Amino acid sequence: MTAALQAFPTAPIASDVAPRDATNDADARDRAPLPGLAGLLLPTEPVRPETSVLDVAQQFLDPRHAGLLSLPVVAVGGRPVGMISRYELMRVFLQPYGRELYGRRPITALMDRAPLVLPLSTSIDEAARTIAAHVKSPITDDFVLVDDAGYAGTGLVLDVLHAVEHRLAERSRELERAYARLKSSQSQLVQSEKMASLGQMVAGLVHEINTPLGYVRNNVEMTRAALGDAARLVSAQQAVIDALTGEAEPDDDLDTRFAEVGHLRTRVDAAALDDLCGLLDDTVHGVGQIGELVLNLKDFSRLDQAGLQKADINRLVESALRIVAHVLRKRDIEVVLKLGEIPPLDCAPAQINQVLLNLLSNAAQAIEHERGRIVVATQALDRRVLVVVEDNGKGIEAEHLPRVFDPFFTTKPVGQGTGMGLAISHQIVEQHGGAIRVSSKPGTGTRFLVVLPVSGAAGAAP
Amino acid sequence: MSAPLPSVLFVDDEERILRSLRMLFRGRCEILTTTSGREAVEWVRRRPVHVVVSDQRMPGMTGVEVLREVAAHSPATMRILLTGYADMDAVTASVNDGEIYRFIEKPWVAQYLVDTVEQAARVARHDFALAAARPAAPAASAADTAIAARVAVLDDDGALPAQVRELLPAAVRVEHAPDLEGTLELLADHDVAVVIARLSSTDGDVAEALKQLKRLRPATLAIVVSSLRDSRLLIGLINEGQVFRFLLQPAPRELLRRGLAAALERHAHLRTQSDLLQRHAVDAPRHEPVATTTGRLLQAWRRLREAATLRIA
Numbered sequence: 001m002t003a004a005l006q007a008f009p010t011a012p013i014a015s016d017v018a019p020r021d022a023t024n025d026a027d028a029r030d031r032a033p034l035p036g037l038a039g040l041l042l043p044t045e046p047v048r049p050e051t052s053v054l055d056v057a058q059q060f061l062d063p064r065h066a067g068l069l070s071l072p073v074v075a076v077g078g079r080p081v082g083m084i085s086r087y088e089l090m091r092v093f094l095q096p097y098g099r100e101l102y103g104r105r106p107i108t109a110l111m112d113r114a115p116l117v118l119p120l121s122t123s124i125d126e127a128a129r130t131i132a133a134h135v136k137s138p139i140t141d142d143f144v145l146v147d148d149a150g151y152a153g154t155g156l157v158l159d160v161l162h163a164v165e166h167r168l169a170e171r172s173r174e175l176e177r178a179y180a181r182l183k184s185s186q187s188q189l190v191q192s193e194k195m196a197s198l199g200q201m202v203a204g205l206v207h208e209i210n211t212p213l214g215y216v217r218n219n220v221e222m223t224r225a226a227l228g229d230a231a232r233l234v235s236a237q238q239a240v241i242d243a244l245t246g247e248a249e250p251d252d253d254l255d256t257r258f259a260e261v262g263h264l265r266t267r268v269d270a271a272a273l274d275d276l277c278g279l280l281d282d283t284v285h286g287v288g289q290i291g292e293l294v295l296n297l298k299d300f301s302r303l304d305q306a307g308l309q310k311a312d313i314n315r316l317v318e319s320a321l322r323i324v325a326h327v328l329r330k331r332d333i334e335v336v337l338k339l340g341e342i343p344p345l346d347c348a349p350a351q352i353n354q355v356l357l358n359l360l361s362n363a364a365q366a367i368e369h370e371r372g373r374i375v376v377a378t379q380a381l382d383r384r385v386l387v388v389v390e391d392n393g394k395g396i397e398a399e400h401l402p403r404v405f406d407p408f409f410t411t412k413p414v415g416q417g418t419g420m421g422l423a424i425s426h427q428i429v430e431q432h433g434g435a436i437r438v439s440s441k442p443g444t445g446t447r448f449l450v451v452l453p454v455s456g457a458a459g460a461a462p
Numbered sequence: 463m464s465a466p467l468p469s470v471l472f473v474d475d476e477e478r479i480l481r482s483l484r485m486l487f488r489g490r491c492e493i494l495t496t497t498s499g500r501e502a503v504e505w506v507r508r509r510p511v512h513v514v515v516s517d518q519r520m521p522g523m524t525g526v527e528v529l530r531e532v533a534a535h536s537p538a539t540m541r542i543l544l545t546g547y548a549d550m551d552a553v554t555a556s557v558n559d560g561e562i563y564r565f566i567e568k569p570w571v572a573q574y575l576v577d578t579v580e581q582a583a584r585v586a587r588h589d590f591a592l593a594a595a596r597p598a599a600p601a602a603s604a605a606d607t608a609i610a611a612r613v614a615v616l617d618d619d620g621a622l623p624a625q626v627r628e629l630l631p632a633a634v635r636v637e638h639a640p641d642l643e644g645t646l647e648l649l650a651d652h653d654v655a656v657v658i659a660r661l662s663s664t665d666g667d668v669a670e671a672l673k674q675l676k677r678l679r680p681a682t683l684a685i686v687v688s689s690l691r692d693s694r695l696l697i698g699l700i701n702e703g704q705v706f707r708f709l710l711q712p713a714p715r716e717l718l719r720r721g722l723a724a725a726l727e728r729h730a731h732l733r734t735q736s737d738l739l740q741r742h743a744v745d746a747p748r749h750e751p752v753a754t755t756t757g758r759l760l761q762a763w764r765r766l767r768e769a770a771t772l773r774i775a
Binding site: 203204206207208209210211212213214215216217218219221222275278279282285286326329330331332 | 475476478479481482483485486517519520521522544545546547549567568569570571572573575
């Protein structure tokens, strides 16, 4: 057998594949995967076609071949001609006189003449497909790898399986990462939509609060100044009275005191005090207005709380209207309220507020003429509540209508709309077990209808 | 024609604000009030109005629109914005379109508002009288004003100076100063008509320097180019620095060209009629500029102050 091995021209092949030997190590394959099957190449010493069956059997016992199901049969010049498997040898040797009958015959007598031969450049996926098409049960053979120069080595089916599994795991990790990225960017968008509408709202509120604060502060400052004058007048008058009634020492300065009273009376008189009362009435009104705004703001401050509460939809409508009041007033838009008798509704009030706010500000933005009008109507129907927001603005083109609830869909100029407002509204209404519908006629106006179940999302479930 | 009291027109869509202001200014001036921007413009067309104080957010016309119309019909009228919310667009427009004297936020401090309006009224009465005395004074043409004018560009980058150079006639000298010290030295040695400064941070010395500069050289006009959308910074530049134009970076070519032309014209006008300089009077800056300044910068300031004193003397 030693002689047979020595006679075998293995050296060139062995040296040829020696540099690839490192790839034999499974860890190395994981660390630096070569493209395609090259990463799985084993520099197996092939057997020659004329080698005897017994010698081939001997080679299977070589520890270097312990992991191999089969050995390649390669002709001079590197042309693979067949594959001989342990399974086939075993089948023959187990037969009575099998060893004696076949032992001395060349291996070509037993080999598989149509082994699976794959070019080194084959991709793992393609190899997996080809192997799956060829493989027999039980798996008895590995496969031959060739390059331009002919035989290059062998590859194990098991290694291909591992590689495929590795790639699948890698891909699913990639998918997971992509999914996570998508999810976070979506929640960022929802957040930025929220912030955009919040920013708009805050700007309006700051103005709404600072206006009454402006006259309140001014009125208070003026009242303080006037009270100072009034106090001086009272004490000057008292001094004059005291001098006249003899309560105090009569002094020579009576004339001066009279003059002082006269002067102060030009600054503080009944009319001025009357005016001051008027200013204080304004002040009370202004403080009341600020208080009301702050109260409305409280409803919006818990945007993230989704907790279900009993809420009066009419109050939500009124509070949303107050928040957008500055926009409506700026555009001289008339608001017509037709609020019906509505039972308390199970809902997340902050979220419904967001929907109403979105519909109202969309309606206001759609109006580009001077006779703007927004109708807000509520109505109870069976166990449902209907909310209608209707404007007489420019309307929505028929081709845009089916897309208005799509995320990112906007007809507003760049930077003015995120295209998320109606998408989020749609989501909120659906989560409440309700529905939102739109109808529009370009040039005439748009009507949004929101239907919500009185008993909340749970009650809406079929 | 001199009225005993200056006339001040208040414009606000909130009647209570007007009532409150009427009370505050009673006896101090002839008070006109309206809730409509359009009516305000009509008032100014019909009769002399020394000061207009307008709200910004109103139905129909915004305050900036009102003040722009007022400026067109009656340039001598001083314009003040009194508003409850300073959004960046409104503040920018108030500088560039309204050329306002002060930007005051609600709620205001009564005494500050009274002082500011009275000061504005004094300036306006003076200008009205001046205009009446010299009715036919022809405005200097743009070509005349450009001659021998000097423009300083404060920018650590070369792009802005190059653009300014390209936009101006050859007769105008454009000097590039990469830092504040260089700019101050230029200002100490020469009569600079316009300073164009790129502002890249809110806490730098540049904004404060521009304010100090306005006090020392009221005839020098400042154009600020910045990417900072900071309304507070800009309000400071208006009230304490009387910034002439504020352009958001990258400044559109045409806006920059028009701003430069207007600034050169205004400078020439101010030089011939130094009486008008009061229109550019500023509030005292809230910060002293020396807090963070280096020795070299301090020296530059000193030289500039001396030069300013000499000029006045």
